[in-house]
Amino acid sequence: MAISEAEAIVMEVLWHQAPRSAEEILAEVGPRQAWQEGTVKSLLNRLLKKKAVKAEREGRRYLYTPLLSREKYVSQESKGLLDRLFGGRVAPLVAHFSEQHKLSRKDVAELRRLLEELDDER
Structure with missing residues (x-):
């Protein structure tokens, strides 16, 4: 399932706390993203069609809950990045980051x- 950058912002809100209404999501991300209510509702509808979230009616509003876990999303995104840019290999990714961004001692130790x-697992 492909989640756009804007959809991922909505998902982050829901992963942090769910269920949430469109109005609650707008209150959290609207000012920072300069989004209006229609934008948030459009993103939620796209996420519903992708089955990344579900909606339950509560009175006159809907409450949204993620169906896609953050862990699964991160796994999909990382695999996609590795496959597209590094032939599915981790070593070239690490080499790229070490060349482009100085790794701290803490990063190297980790x-x-x-x-x-x-190595121990093998």
């Missing part, structure tokens, strides 16, 4: 720890 854990 990478070493992760590699050791992977």
Whole structure:
């Protein structure tokens, strides 16, 4: 399922706290994004069609709850990035970041720890 950048902003609100109404989502992201109510409702309708969220009627409004977990979304996005840009390989991604952005000692230590854990699992 492809989630746009704007849809991901709405999803972040719902992952943080759900269920939420369109008005509550607008109150949280509207000022920062310069979005109007129609924008939020359009994004929610797109997410409903993608089955990323569900809506339940409460009186005169709908409350939205995510069906797509943040973990699954992050996994899909990371795999897509790896596949598109690095042939599905992690090493070229890490090499790219180390060349473009200086890795801190903490980052390097964490990478070493992760590699050791992977080695221990094999």
